[in-house]
Every structure is written in C-alpha cells, then in structure tokens.
Amino acid sequence: MFLMKGMSAEKVQKKYLKKDEQIIWNKVTDYVKIHWNDSIITVFLGLASFFVGNVPIITEGVNIENLLGAIVFSLFAIVVILSTYDVTGSYFITNKRVLIFSEKGCRKIEYREIYTAYVSKEEKTGREYITLCINHKDIKGKNNKYFLWDIEDGIKVVDIIKKQKELCGS
Secondary structure, eight states: OHHHHHOOHHHHHHHTOOTTOOEEEEEEEEEEEEEEOSOHHHHHHHHHHHHHHHHHHHHHOOOHHHHHHHHHHHHHHHHHHHTTEEEEEEEEEESSEEEEEETTEEEEEEGGGEEEEEEEEOTTTOOEEEEEEESSOOTTSOOSEEEEESOTTHHHHHHHHHHHHHHTTO
C-alpha cells in the first residue's frame, strides 16, 4: 500500500507524466479494495495445496516429515493465493491518459484504449466506483477492465474521461 499513501500530485507530475501532460483530476483514497484478478483456479490451487500438505498430519499424526511437508505446502499455498490479488487506491486523470496506481505498480491507460467507462455502486458499502473497459487484454492476456474505487462523484469523473477521450481524437 506504499504507492497509495505516498502518492501525491507533485510526485506523479515529476515521475510519471510527460512534459506536455497535466493532471485534470486525482484521487488518493485510504479505502482499501482488494480485488482478485479473475484467478479462481489459482486460489483453488492454493487452497488444494494447503489441504494436501495437511492431510498427513490429520491422518497419520504429527511427526517431523509430516510437519515439514505441511509447512512447505502451506507456504506455497499462501504465496499462490496472495499473488492473485491487488489493491488500488491512487487515480490520476490527465489530458493524455488515466493512471491507476496499485501495490503492483502503475497501469497507464491511453484514452484511445478505452471503449467505455461507467459508474456503479458497491452493493455492501454503497460506494461508487468507475469501470474502464479497454479495447484489448493486458500483457498477461487477462484484464480488459480496470476500476477506480471509492469515487465521490463518479458521473462527473466519467464525463471528464469521455471529454478527454473526444479531445484526444479517440
């Protein structure tokens, strides 16, 4: 979560923006939204590894071999499961693109990549969030949707994105 807390408009301006790029809107939220990257199979693999590693302890009892096996499989399960989530919370809309900061880095979305943007509400919290649908899948071949969580005036922000998309000729 280091990117969200330490990300300021000045830091983004210096490190991430091009010379002719300006920040139009930004939001740095303390709202933590963990989202799993469409990896139910990976989560299942992690849980299965945990279970397989602990079965000998349950069936045969505790001994050094079973304990070491359980530890190795459990650590593997934890690493696999934690590798599938991401936390976002810093968002910057510029005159050229949208920047989404997360624990895993910065996703830079050019306006020509966005084919639609819309506002939704979380059922449990009632908080607004914006979904950006892009034209292609990311480098890993997975995501074509990105989210801006905990947005107070989602309609206004979507209008800014649509206006910038038009201005950029997309």
